[in-house]
């Protein structure tokens with residue numbers, strides 16, 4: 001065993017002794033206290049990679065189940081909290097508390113709705129494989145849902161009036177991971193480095209219209225490049241075509257698997273939806289703005305510029321998001337179908353925060369407060385950032401120029 005490993009283990013052992021002492025101090029008076037801090041094991045990121053390690057789960061109401069002050073972790077459609085020894089449950093709980101701490105620390109930046117979201121006790125469903133319905137809560141049909149997660153709003157008053165299903169509060173669902181094989185279009189050569197966004201548009205166009213291609217293929221006339229070009233033209237995405245037709249595109253089968261409950265940045269992202277959904281950024285659809293801000297918050301919470309990268313067996317065939325991505329704006333950045341795939345808005349927010357200095361986060365947070373699920377990047381986002389600078393910056397003249405330089409650099 002290399003020396004380094006020995007040293008690491010002894011640090012862990014020392015931590016273990018310390019936690020045990022801390023725990024003893026907490027658990028003995030816990031019969032009268034209202035919250036427990038309990039030790040368990042969770043997946044955390046060390047360096048770039050994910051590891052299992054000991055963590056302390058704070059603010060639990062019970063010592064042996066994940067029933068906490070802010071989160072209760074249940075499995076599937078059950079209402080019973082899972083044991084603290086559940087690795088997935090503890091991973092969710094640990095990172096959700098961490099994300100909540102971040103938002104709670106924003107203090108005066110929070111509006112009343114956001115504060116209310118922090119005060120809500122959220123039911124977090126892991127390994128839930130059913131679909132969501134705003135009328136029935138759970139859709140127990142044959143169709144199962146895998147490899148994704150979602151934040152769902154509390155039940156509407158009409159659900160309570162109808163009385164068919166029990167009303168529910170704010171919930172976050174983490175669907176189970178399942179390895180699937182999917183066909184994708186791979187591009188070769190230097191083009192791989194450019195146009196992250198254009199490629200994902202192509203991929204979507206192609207995988208989204210496979211039946212049409214299959215028919216063309218059966219008729220012996222299948223040419224993926226030309227089919228992509230014609231589809232792009234027909235959807236008004238012709239500016240993608242010159243780059244696209246030059247690509248050597250081949251049909252490649254890839255494996256895909258995403259255990260969203262085991263990847264810290266995805267947990268931060270999802271909780272961010274729960275906090276900001278109280279504003280007008282309600283999750284009525286996925287747009288660059290609605291998905292970009294949670295990625296930006298995941299970066300603030302994790303301190304990582306590459307999100308959901310190096311996920312090992314928890315994320316296969318997935319693409320991380322990079323804060324260093326420097327793609328240029330094109331109008332497709334605002335198309336909802338591709339919004340969640342790119343790094344554009346995320347990297348733009350990080351770049352703006354840097355350019356705006358100490359006031360960067362505050363300016364962007366306040367700009368977010370005026371955006372809605374209808375807002376686009378090119379007009380609404382730019383306008384709200386500049387307006388936030390005018391309203392909140394101590395040096396609006398300089399900050400305006402700093403923001404405009406970023407927008408120009410990114411092709412707005």
Ligand SMILES: [Zn+2]
Nearest residue numbers: 269273291294
């Ligand atoms: Zn999202």
